[in-house]
Amino acid sequence: MAKTIQKSFSKIHYSTLIILGGVLLLGAVSCQAVVTEQMPTQTIAPEDTPEFVPAEPESEESETSSGEGQAQVVDSEDLNQCLVCHADQQALKDTADPVVLVETESSGEG
């Protein structure tokens, strides 16, 4: 009796495993198709971001001013290079020449 039950369970188990395996294979194939469609987008976006974010707003402004007839217009890279330091208080502190305290050598009211 016990052997009969064990045999019939084994038949059910093997057939279930085969079915499950088929389902998983189909699922895997379909999922891979979705992923491969999305990958190119995800790959392009991170590469564009570093250049796009800082440059575009200033470049748009400079182009606008150029359209208004300024002879010497803003080049976004030009502005960025100077402002990287000169708009950054800490950067200016870090790169400032050492202060040389000079006592006035003049005397009396100037």
Next chain:
Amino acid sequence: MAPLEPWEKALIDQEAFLDTVHGKISCQACHQGEQSPDKDAAHTDLIPYPSDDPEQFCGECHPNLVASTENSLHATLDGYWTVLASRGVPENHPAAEEMFGNHCASCHASCGDCHVSRPTSVDGGFIDGHVFNAKPSMTNNCTACHGSRVGEEYLGKHEDLKADVHFRQGRMTCVDCHTGHEMHGTPANCQDCHQGPEASQAPPPDHRYDGLQSPSCESCHATVLAGNDGILMHEQHSGTLSCQVCHSVSYKSCDGCHVSLSEETGNPVFATEGSYLGFYIGKNTLQSYARPYEYVPVRHVPISSTSFDYYEVGLVSNFSGRETWVYTTPHNIQRNTPQTESCSNCHGNPDIFLTADMIAPEELEANREVIVDVIPSLP
């Protein structure tokens, strides 16, 4: 005025500056230099003060202002040359040129010294994060140079002396009277060039009191000039006394300035023998259609016959060629002063008039025209 930290001098307010017209111009268009993240490389061939060459860097957009400002006293410094020449200091003379370059030329004011940063003569530094101000700041720009006399008087820095009423009650700043027309040498009206029947045209000024009074008190206080403000003393003294004779209080005079180069550092230095507060009425040596007054306040200027001897003994070869007690317009105007309290505070008062006994013997000849020989008595 507290000095700026090195980083403060060069810090740009990016958000504010880029929103202005000047913020649309590339940095290199004015300052040149190199595009590099390395400081030394970026500052190669940098032009820190572009407006030292106003024609190239300011004139493209502001041609008229640049052209007229070149004739202003801030640009020409002719006020200095006028008084030096009248005392016998020669032009085109090596020692005089050297002295002038070391001690006088730093008072030249460029466009940027008034509109974007503190003057370079006080070590510069942006005022508003490189934003260009159409109107200069009183304390950061004007009194940064004109501080020892005008600034201290106007702001009431002298003990027991109140600030000028225009500041105390009106909170007026320098540019409220000294307009852009005056600063840039551009006429605001016909009279600025044609100053009366004797002047069909006016050359550039050669000293600060040359030509029409600009600004003048009467521009705002017109009823005083017309004599219809109901004040008897205005009717009585108008035209004879400058406004400051009655409405100024004590101001600073200085004596004996000598200039040289420091033995230690080689830097230009000066030494004055003394300074003091006082109020003195003298004769007006600049009487003209525009300044008809017989009496004006006079202030002692710190020239001496040996002021420039470090550069060449005898450079002041005609010390008596110009007075040392000079016409002045103190910036400490008050409605009520000792002079307005009582007639006898002026009439018959020897303390308030510049008499010969107040003048150093070696300066008597120079001040012959200024000295009040007879103190006016009460009529």
